[in-house]
Amino acid sequence: MPSPRYRREMPQRYRLEAGKCKSCGKIFFPPRLICNKCGSEDFEQVILPEKGKIVTFTIIRVAPTQFEAEVPYAIAIVELENGVRITTQVVDCDTEKLEIGNDVKLVFRKVQKEGKTGILLYGYKAVLA
Amino acid sequence: MRDVYVIGCGMTKFGEIWESSFRDLFVEAGLKAIKDAGVDRLDSMYVGTMTSGLFVGQEHVGALMADYLGVAPIPAVRVESACCSGGMAVRMGFLDIASGNSDIVLAGGVEKMNDGADVTYALSTAADQEYECYHGVTFPGLYAMIARAHMNKYGTTRDQLAQVAVKNHFNGSMNPNAQFPRKVTLEQVKNAVLVADPLTVLDSSPVSDGGACVILASEEVARKLQKPMIKIIGTGVATDSLALDQREDITALNAVKVSAERAMKMAGVKPSDIDLAEVHDCFTIAEICILEELGFAERGKGGLFTEQGHTALTGKIPINTSGGLKSKGHPVGATGVAQVVEIYEQLTGKSGERQIKNAKIGLAQNMGGSGASSVTHIFSLM
Numbered sequence: 001m002p003s004p005r006y007r008r009e010m011p012q013r014y015r016l017e018a019g020k021c022k023s024c025g026k027i028f029f030p031p032r033l034i035c036n037k038c039g040s041e042d043f044e045q046v047i048l049p050e051k052g053k054i055v056t057f058t059i060i061r062v063a064p065t066q067f068e069a070e071v072p073y074a075i076a077i078v079e080l081e082n083g084v085r086i087t088t089q090v091v092d093c094d095t096e097k098l099e100i101g102n103d104v105k106l107v108f109r110k111v112q113k114e115g116k117t118g119i120l121l122y123g124y125k126a127v128l129a
Numbered sequence: 130m131r132d133v134y135v136i137g138c139g140m141t142k143f144g145e146i147w148e149s150s151f152r153d154l155f156v157e158a159g160l161k162a163i164k165d166a167g168v169d170r171l172d173s174m175y176v177g178t179m180t181s182g183l184f185v186g187q188e189h190v191g192a193l194m195a196d197y198l199g200v201a202p203i204p205a206v207r208v209e210s211a212c213c214s215g216g217m218a219v220r221m222g223f224l225d226i227a228s229g230n231s232d233i234v235l236a237g238g239v240e241k242m243n244d245g246a247d248v249t250y251a252l253s254t255a256a257d258q259e260y261e262c263y264h265g266v267t268f269p270g271l272y273a274m275i276a277r278a279h280m281n282k283y284g285t286t287r288d289q290l291a292q293v294a295v296k297n298h299f300n301g302s303m304n305p306n307a308q309f310p311r312k313v314t315l316e317q318v319k320n321a322v323l324v325a326d327p328l329t330v331l332d333s334s335p336v337s338d339g340g341a342c343v344i345l346a347s348e349e350v351a352r353k354l355q356k357p358m359i360k361i362i363g364t365g366v367a368t369d370s371l372a373l374d375q376r377e378d379i380t381a382l383n384a385v386k387v388s389a390e391r392a393m394k395m396a397g398v399k400p401s402d403i404d405l406a407e408v409h410d411c412f413t414i415a416e417i418c419i420l421e422e423l424g425f426a427e428r429g430k431g432g433l434f435t436e437q438g439h440t441a442l443t444g445k446i447p448i449n450t451s452g453g454l455k456s457k458g459h460p461v462g463a464t465g466v467a468q469v470v471e472i473y474e475q476l477t478g479k480s481g482e483r484q485i486k487n488a489k490i491g492l493a494q495n496m497g498g499s500g501a502s503s504v505t506h507i508f509s510l511m
Contacts, residue, residue, distance in 0.1 A: 056277045058273035058274050058325045059325065060269075061326075063267060075266055075270050077373065086260070100277065112263070
């Protein structure tokens with residue numbers, strides 16, 4: 001993943017910055033330029049809550065090359081307290097015991113590495129709350 | 130719009146085809162289709178391939194294939210919509226003829242997945258790179274999350290998922306072009322190696338090489354060639370969010386539903402009029418969701434519908450008589466076209482042991498990503 005592209009996503013990955021439609025109130029993560037609900041192009045920045053619940057999840061046992069060393073790892077869709085859903089790894093837990101509905105909290109972690117010699121790439125992961 | 134007919138088809142065997150290159154797979158299928166149709170020219174060509182750039186480092190596929198098929202300088206262009214690139218190529222061919230621009234069009238698809246690329250990564254590019262793949266999501270992982278949500282919401286069982294694979298492998302055991310033409314048992318599917326919980330390797334379509342082509346023509350050309358009159362009576366395309374987490378209902382594949390509604394409206398048919406269907410069973414859960422979206426099964430009952438045998442060769446709506454992606458194989462760009470090949474052969478009575486008697490109307494549904502794009506075609510023996 002080229003570095004300029006990584007830097008561009010930092011506000012979302014580091015600070016959970018989302019866009020709230022000023023017209024209808026729908027919150028988008030990642031932010032968008034136009035609201036798919038009401039068509040408004042007028043947004044304000046909001047920060048996502050860190051707490052949420054697991055909507056669904058899986059345990060990845062066959063991974064792309066850059067995640068091979070981490071298998072098996074859990075991936076979940078998490079619904080945050082304001083209703084926004086995000087996809088994230090769930091870590092520091094016994095993956096065999098995960099269940100839909102588990103309370104989780106987002107934390108800041110290393111996610112992957114840019115190639116063999118590139119920069120470390122950070123972002124959010126979930127842990128059981 | 131002018132009426133459009135399918136007048137011939139051809140495909141390679143699907144599988145690990147070490148001897149054939151990316152271009153050879155397409156040309157082999159194309160030559161078979163041209164001979165089957167008996168045409169002496171093509172007016173244009175559409176080539177579906179998902180990610181040949183990652184699989185074999187080759188882009189600019191339209192011109193390459195026109196050159197090697199010996200039909201340059203006809204117009205030829207690549208069509209891409211992830212795993213429904215092939216179905217979209219058929220759609221483009223349909224529009225080309227319907228508009229009056231062309232009379233004879235080759236619509237084909239090809240993928241060469243076994244040439245050493247990181248297949249899991251290449252396929253994952255059909256998902257949201259920044260907000261799904263960045264976190265280590267894979268395609269089996271996305272469908273596994275759909276499966277778990279479906280099981281949780283509707284009570285779909287592990288056995289019902291496995292039954293999709295058992296049924297499709299049974300059908301595929303009678304298809305000489307299938308990659309895995311062998312039967313499997315419920316126990317084998319359930320106890321196979323996990324790829325992404327709860328899906329095992331036998332819930333998943335394989336990594337395949339292959340090509341498939343169909344020849345489409347105007348009514349005038351079809352009549353002159355005295356071919357069986359297989360008309361495309363409906364076509365529909367729809368889209369949805371690329372990222373699964375952006376959808377209100379994770380168990381719903383809205384693009385599939387809307388693409389089918391559009392095709393059925395155009396054709397003037399309802400689900401009960403369809404005699405057989407090829408659907409995008411990239412994973413067992415996908416077929417269950419699709420049965421619901423196409424209106425064959427009630428919402429939440431796709432698993433039960435399968436378990437009750439309604440989708441078997443002898444059931445009320447045979448699904449994936451070819452063996453589906455599951456048994457026949459899933460060279461992603463070729464898949465949507467190979468579905469049309471199966472429907473064409475069924476409607477013209479060429480399906481051998483797996484022939485559905487008196488089939489008159491067939492449907493082919495091809496899907497991209499975790500359901501972000503879908504194309505549905507309906508064919509009728511006139």
